[in-house]
Each structure stands twice: as C-alpha cells, then as structure tokens.
Amino acid sequence: MDAPRWLDDREMAAWQGFLEASNRVARHLEAQLRDAAGLSHPQYEILVRLADAPDRSLRMTELADGLLTSKSGLTYQVDRLEKRGLVVRRSCPTDVRGVLAVLTDEGLHTLREAAPGHVAAVREVLIDVLEDDEVTVLAGAFDRVGRRLRPHDGA
C-alpha cells in the first residue's frame, strides 16, 4: 500500500457528488414523507413490501433481508407501525418462533395516500433532474455497485 492511487478531479467530483447527493436526497425524502404521511422512509418501505407480498404479510426475517436495516431496527419500526394500526403481528402457522407482519386495511390506505407524493418527490429531486441516458447509465452502474456489496450474492 505504499503507492496509493489518489482520485483525479473527475473521480473526486463523482465521489463528492455521490456523497452529497445521497445525503441530501435521503434527507429531503425523509422530510417529505414525514410531513405528508407521518412515515419515516424505513416505515414506508416496510409498507411497500408488505403490500406487494402474498396475503399482505411477510416473516420478519424476509422483511429484514430486503430492507437495508438490521433485525433490531426492523423490530423497532414494526413496533411503531403496529402502534399506529398500520401493521399487525401474527404468529407464523408453520413455525412457532416466527412472526408474520401483516398490513392492515388502514396501512394499505395510508400507503396509497402517501405513494403519489413520494414518487413525485423522487422525480423532483432525482429522476427528472437527469437526462434519459443518464438514468440508464445510473441504473446499470448502481446495480453493479450495490450487488458487489451485497452480503452473499456472487451473481
């Protein structure tokens, strides 16, 4: 490691831009969701995944895998959602240890109310700021970056 390859200007701009953009975008969307629907971004993602799942329900572990949060973090957020009545916990029929998180009607309603505003915000701060070909490049590149850091996904 005696000859570190430093970042040239172009690389530095990409790196700094990435850092600033990811921070600001995350903050902005967090604020938008909270103001519009009283949801944090992790909570919103939990609702989305449950809404797409069969029976609107998923095991805690399945939920935690897709989400990029820890198991304990998921427990915390599901607690919050349950106290608001957007999600219910049921015990898993095939495994006594297991817990099923189930989206309630109210949860689905809340999600449907929040989704358009959230998507609009995503467009406003990211997608619609980019040219079409930039979106394409970004999708390809980030798929590679994300996959590479995924715990166990050789593909």
Added chain:
Amino acid sequence: MDAPRWLDDREMAAWQGFLEASNRVARHLEAQLRDAAGLSHPQYEILVRLADAPDRSLRMTELADGLLTSKSGLTYQVDRLEKRGLVVRRSCPTDVRGVLAVLTDEGLHTLREAAPGHVAAVREVLIDVLEDDEVTVLAGAFDRVGRRLRPHDGA
C-alpha cells in the same frame, strides 16, 4: 395530483439502485474507517477539511457548512475528536463568540495514516467498479442533483 406519473422499470431500477448503493457504500466505508483508524466518516471529513484549511483551523460554522451535518452534530463530533487529541478548540481572535477548531499534529498524523486506506476503499466499492464514461456521467449528474437540494445556491 390526480395523475401520478409512476416510475417505469428503468427509472425504478435507477432509484432502487441509488438507494441500495448509497446505503451499502456508506456502511462499508464507515466500517473500513472505524476498523483502520477508529474514525467515523463525519470525523474523517472534519480532519480533511481542517488539513486543507489555512493554519489547519476553521470556525465551527464554516466547518458545519461544508459538512452535511447539523451544528449540534458538529459539536458532538468535535468533542470526540478533541478527547482523542486530534483537534483542539481555540477561541476566535476576531469574534469572542467564535470557536476555532484546530488540527493537531497527532490529528494530521492520524489523517495521513487513514487516507490511503480510505481512498482505496472508495475505489474498490465505487470508482473502480465504474467505467470511465460512467464516472463522467455520474459526476455531472450528481453535481446537478446535489446543487438543486442545496439550501441557498441558485446557480
């Protein structure tokens, strides 16, 4: 807002990829810095900015502006750094309210030890995963995205 423009597959891939990539990259670098130098990423950035500043010192507010953290967050991190002896607080000569954060020799030394490994990690998980033209596109696009969300930068 009755006709939300949803994201098509390509846009969705870009958005999801952005989310996953920014989370995983941030986590990975946080872990790398902590293991190699006992620094958090915010702390590392503070050291970098101080090292580049005249007299290796900056006002707290100047520091907070460049950094993407709040004032209180900065106070907390500078407290940490000061307890480790990497930074010292001095009162500002031209403004009694002001506080100058000054990088110590030990702070500079720690930074120089940490920098090569950090840069290598940035290359490994982001820059070197991308093609040259992808880096270029990314730099341009993110500059626009970041600038757009900046509090006060009409340009």
Added chain:
DNA sequence: GCGGAGTTGTTCGAAGTCGAACGACCGGCG
C-alpha cells in the same frame, strides 16, 4: 454610544440505529 435584530456555539431531550446477548424453538442424528 445604544438598542434591537441576527449570529454563534452549546445544551438538552427525543428519536433512531446498531450489535451482542438472550430465551425460545426447529430439525436432524444417534
């Protein structure tokens, strides 16, 4: 010089995140 509006950095409480430890439970093998 003076008074009020704005700035500066810190403190405080609330919130969220993580990893490690934990009790409870599954499943296979003897």
Added chain:
DNA sequence: CGCCGGTCGTTCGACTTCGAACAACTCCGC
C-alpha cells in the same frame, strides 16, 4: 426419545443525530 447446533425475533445498552431553546455576543442604524 433426547440432545445440540442453528435460527427466530426481541431486549438491552451504547452511540449518533437532530431541532429547539438558550446565553453570549456582534453589527448596524440612528
């Protein structure tokens, strides 16, 4: 049947972050 490594979800304590409130102070117009 009985045991034992592995899995499930929660709990716990430590850490970090944020915004609002705060006291001290500057700066500008008069």
